[in-house]
Amino acid sequence: MPHLALYTFGVLKSPLTDPAPATQEFYDIGGAVYPEISRQPGYLAHAEAADGARGVLFEADWGAWGEFTVPAWYDKGRTAQTTALATTLSLWTGLRPAFDAVYTGLHREALNRRYDWFERSAHPKHAFWWVSDGVIPTWRDGVARLEHLHEHGPAPHAFTFRHAFAPDGTPAIDC
Template sequence: MPEQMHLAFMTFSVLKAPYGDPSVQEFDDRTPDTFAEAESSDGFIDRAKPVEDTAWMTNYQKDWGRWGPFAVPRFYPGGTSSGSSYQAQTLSVWRDLHSVWTFAYRGARHRSALKQSAEWFGQQDWPIFAAWWIPAGHQPVWPEACARLEHLHDHGPAPHAFTFKSAFDPQGRPCRPNAKLEPEPA
């Protein structure tokens, strides 16, 4: 019987201004409801959350527990020190590609935020997300996610890291993210 696979999914964007700036406050205000929408979506398994979410701490200062130390891709212009933060990133695990695609493009709150993303984010010369298959039970960590996004940027979509436009199934075959994948016969 084939090993059960889940989908790891990282998003990464750079805000036009640091958190706390009025020009990006609406994005920050929407975040809790969007996370709640994701967590209640069919196929959602888990997402990176700090052990204790203290608002005054930067992501670098927070304890991310089993998600590992916080990390950003090499193309983040803000560096890795504490202080003002411009990065907006997530790391999550989903049952399958269809589930995260459905949340991203059919979830009311997320879809609405996507329509306004140009107000909050500047032009980015890297992929804003990467997806990859993991064995069920594997714990993705921030440094691993950054490496996958960087690989996608450097080499393009492949089973190692891919996008919705150029997606792969758990066996490495091209697939469509908006189609439910049927499990392989046992």
């Protein structure tokens, strides 16, 4: 049975190492959101660096999730001191479980505050695609799907909650 891959990407207003209260709030909420999401029905896994040091994304060992990369439009720093982005890569059993996890609980509360932390952008913030059972998507896959979504709009190759597709490529109706 196929699994649903989800890549999210946002550009932060300030670097991850910024000592400002807003950055600390972002970390505090994020620290609570991840454990809650990992307990959601339908959650399978998410990319985690072997060394979870704050702001270390580009140099981290991501194991089977591959080398860390970002969309072409990201034009801020790439060092631990200058990186200003937040991104996730995860696997789900389907659209409904992912939707429920994103739009309920602590994550919903964080979404309500996203513009406190993130820059507004015309680029998509997330992309979904289906992968075969046993396949672990890579950061490169996520970036390619998000860029494809930006350039071509929703399609079975890369889609959103609002314009979702089933594993067979037909429009989905359950979200």
